[in-house]
Amino acid sequence: MVDSSSDPRPSEQFRHLYTPPKINGSFTGKHIITVEQFDHRDLQTIFDVSARLRDRVTAHDRDLVNLCAGKLMASLFFEASTRTDMSFQAAMRRLGGSVVTASNGVQFSSVYKGENLADTVRAAGCYADVIVMRHSAIGSSYQAAYYIDRLNERIVTHGAVISGGDGIGEHPSQALLDLFTLVDLKKGADNLTITLVGDLLYGRTVHSLAKLVALYGVTNTKLCFVSPASLRMPDTIIDFLTKHNITHYETTDLYEVLGESDVIYWTRVQEERFARRADYEAVRDNFIMTPEVLNQAKRDVILMHPLPRKNEMGTPADHDILDANPRAVYFQQMENGMFVRMALLAKVLGVSDADLL
Ligand code: NCD
Numbered sequence: 001m002v003d004s005s006s007d008p009r010p011s012e013q014f015r016h017l018y019t020p021p022k023i024n025g026s027f028t029g030k031h032i033i034t035v036e037q038f039d040h041r042d043l044q045t046i047f048d049v050s051a052r053l054r055d056r057v058t059a060h061d062r063d064l065v066n067l068c069a070g071k072l073m074a075s076l077f078f079e080a081s082t083r084t085d086m087s088f089q090a091a092m093r094r095l096g097g098s099v100v101t102a103s104n105g106v107q108f109s110s111v112y113k114g115e116n117l118a119d120t121v122r123a124a125g126c127y128a129d130v131i132v133m134r135h136s137a138i139g140s141s142y143q144a145a146y147y148i149d150r151l152n153e154r155i156v157t158h159g160a161v162i163s164g165g166d167g168i169g170e171h172p173s174q175a176l177l178d179l180f181t182l183v184d185l186k187k188g189a190d191n192l193t194i195t196l197v198g199d200l201l202y203g204r205t206v207h208s209l210a211k212l213v214a215l216y217g218v219t220n221t222k223l224c225f226v227s228p229a230s231l232r233m234p235d236t237i238i239d240f241l242t243k244h245n246i247t248h249y250e251t252t253d254l255y256e257v258l259g260e261s262d263v264i265y266w267t268r269v270q271e272e273r274f275a276r277r278a279d280y281e282a283v284r285d286n287f288i289m290t291p292e293v294l295n296q297a298k299r300d301v302i303l304m305h306p307l308p309r310k311n312e313m314g315t316p317a318d319h320d321i322l323d324a325n326p327r328a329v330y331f332q333q334m335e336n337g338m339f340v341r342m343a344l345l346a347k348v349l350g351v352s353d354a355d356l357l
Pocket of ligand 1: 165
């Protein structure tokens, strides 16, 4: 299941080769590789633009297609994706831009012939203004940014890389949409208990989200991490939270924190990341969200999930009951993904705030 490309070691070289720049108020042309590039003001910009774009989509605003007309996005998914890939493509098209992909997916590009990541990314960089990329190797988005910066010195198209997830590393655009949804529905991020449950070791969404809560800046908010002992949140994330003075608590017992949680972020055990199947099977069923479990949470809790879901949300019959519960917000979260990605694409492609807000 874990292949050599998810060995973290090669990526470490590239993390040193490429340092993602802080956004610091200016998104245009920047690679989006890690949530650590954002501060509160940048997040507020993305959230304001996302909310405005949501209103404009709701109002069927025909001028939206002028925002990125003539711009081209390459979609380069070396790993499976439904929502991230489709929502980025939908976002680009709603803004009037176009999308190129390798026909029938990257597995039928020259990757099939054995071409490496660098040359595949360079090809996209020669054609597109923005490259959305997902790859199973942690640090692969750092590598892509590094290659593209070297390439941009020699060609006229200056592509920016947006990470759609780098193995067990990060998933920055997912964290943006998760925090946007949370802030939107909870009217801010202060005075909350936010509980992340499931595979906190291999789940990249929770790595990015935990850090992004810290970077957004919160008062009187606590992060709770519930996982099997073998799937704890990595120490690098815990250290990051400590450094940012974010109160956090780790447990293997959901019921210790379920009743006090205002936000529950449920996650899938990342089957594809385990080296040994037995290790996956040992933890697969530790935390299963069912209607009965949700009923023990606060009345105004919101239940989030990045999806896809498997048995960590019970049976299809459980899904139906959960889906009908107003506390389950994962479909709003999913739709918000498109608005947030519209905002991110527009900002990276240099659309002015006057046109966006
Ligand atoms: C997640 C991912 O790919 O990291 N999905 C997503 O992008 N919405 C979560 C997962 O695969 O479990």
